[in-house]
Amino acid sequence: MARQDEIRIGDAERDAVMVAMHDHFAAGRLDRGELDERMEAVLSAKTRGDLRTLVRDLPDPTGMPALGEQARAPVPWGPGGAVMFGGPGHPAWRHHHRHGHMARGHRHGPPFPAFPLLLTVFLVLTLTVGAGAGFLAVLQIALVIWMIRAITLAFGARRSRT
Secondary structure, three states: OHHHHOOEOOHHHHHHHHHHHHHHHHOOOOOHHHHHHHHHHHHHOOEHHHHHHHHOOOOOOOOOOOOOOOOOOOOOOOOHHHHHOOOOOOHHHHHHHHOOOOOOOOOOOOOOOHHHHHHHHHHHHHHHOOHHHHHHHHHHHHHHHHHHHHHHHHHHHHHHHO
């Protein structure tokens, strides 16, 4: 285990531990002061052993890879903020991805034909009223469609967490 603890870590490992600590804070296992102290220590950690000492008193998931687990190849879009907000690299993402909840093409219902609708509105208004009016109408319709889509996604995400 000493050799495992001497392995240098990168941002992906730090991000995974930080996400786990936020989850433990949300569950009431850490208070704000402890969270802040541990976050500073995570950001300055250099090895797996440094991280392991910070999470040894917390239950799983701790964000630490299982003993013997090899580091995964980096994903093409990079870990960055996606790890912090539940994207690839977050412990929950692997669970959902493995069970097919985030599989490509997983949709509920047919796709909304926004582009053909906007093109039709633009052409009709351009030919009848003018290009400026057609362009403004398309922008307004696109904004409404975008807002409806954002609201439905927000409520869908909230509903799936409960």
